[in-house]
Amino acid sequence: MLKLLKNEWKRYRLFSIIMVGVSVLVGLLLVLAMFLISFYDDIDDSAILAAGNIILVSLIIYCLPYAAVIYGILSYSTDIGRKGMIFLTPVPTWKVILSKLIYTSVFFVILYAISRCSIMLTYSNVAADEISEFFNLFASHSILFRSDNVVLNAIASFMQYFFSIIHMVILVMASISLGRFSANSVGVQVLLSILFYIAISMIESIMTLLIFRIMSIFNYSTGTFSSYYIIVTSWIGFIISIVFSIALYIVSVCLTDKKVNLVS
């Protein structure tokens, strides 16, 4: 596995370094901007926080960690194409795909950590005692877990985001495999891959919605609509996406095995 990861690093080190560099740069610029803004007395803290939140959420939190998804798609689609020499080796397909997921995970964690560190530093510029607010900020993104412990909330938020990224990469990989398996022409393969992606996402959403509806019927009958109900249904959606991810990983491995590179 280490050899595979080393190979992935060699292939994508430039992309990885650039994305990490961009994340650090954007993070530092934001910290610097917030630091400079804090000198102005006529701007109150809430205005600074609002501005900071907008920039951070749009630039760092959502955009930059998605570079890990771009890596996953690029790496997989290149390898199942005619240039992918990894499938000439005696390494089993499941290992190759798993190595890409591990690299995606590590890459994501690094980008995520950079973005969160910049948030932390930004908050520390506003007021030292408001660092604890940092945890609350991204704890609010998690709907799977809520407790009084802000650290646990933060971990839950991270896990939810992390898993959604991995799930997205696996979904794209499976869609590419299905598209490639269903047609010979590259154009049709791309089109089918997009259609498969939409179709699988829709099936997953419909299943989650169905369970949500069933749960709500149950809740209406008891006459309560609590946060507990939202957390439970969110967990069901989360578990469905885990089941889908495992199934799609197996689909990707089987289809890649059936129709590997070099075969027109």
Add this chain to the structure above:
Amino acid sequence: MLQMENVNVHFGAQTALDNFSFNFEPNHIYSLIGPNGCGKSTFMKAAAGLLKNYTGNVLYCGQKVRTAERSKIAYLPTHPVYYRYMSVDDMGAFYEEFFPDFSRSEYNSMIAFFGLNPKQKLYGMSTGMVAKVRVSATLSRNADVILLDEPINGIDMMGQEQVWQIIKSINLDGKAIIISSHMLDQLEGVCDYVVMMNAGRVIFHGDMAQLRVQYKMSVSELYRMIYAQYFQAMAMRGGMMQ
């Protein structure tokens, strides 16, 4: 050693291998020849364990060729397969990491023999130079079966001679080398056994030295004669059908 038993491969309506059966024995260098589209490359892919959608059996030492068998079978595809980041040295490092039978020292000496710069990036090289690197990497493996699909494509005349020289220097003890090429004149000096293919089937095969004595002509001439007869018969059959 490498057995093909009634192998059938179809790509849509097109038949690439049609009941292909042949047993490749060790200690031979096979020349696999035939017109374009006769199924040579498909055979190579199947033998390398890269084809899954076929019927019949592709066996290496009695075992079905799967991913694990690729550690005993070296395969050089027709088209260049390498990663963009790779230099000549990186190619050697990649093979060293993923193929336990790869000899880095042999690779380095072959690269030096071809006069290539180990630090040069592959994407900046000409087709012929990349082909030399790929041939060096494949032949530096101590594999039991070596499959070379058009190994001299794009290589200059002197380079071609160097490739044949390297192949001839390989210790064949327990090994089978299968070379697919259209340069039969050159293959005659390298290979000892010929397998002629057409429309996904083996139509003729034999020991080259024996064939020369038996037919009192070179294998290249024999090849031309066999295919001329074959195509004539096909044309007549087509005419009769019309």
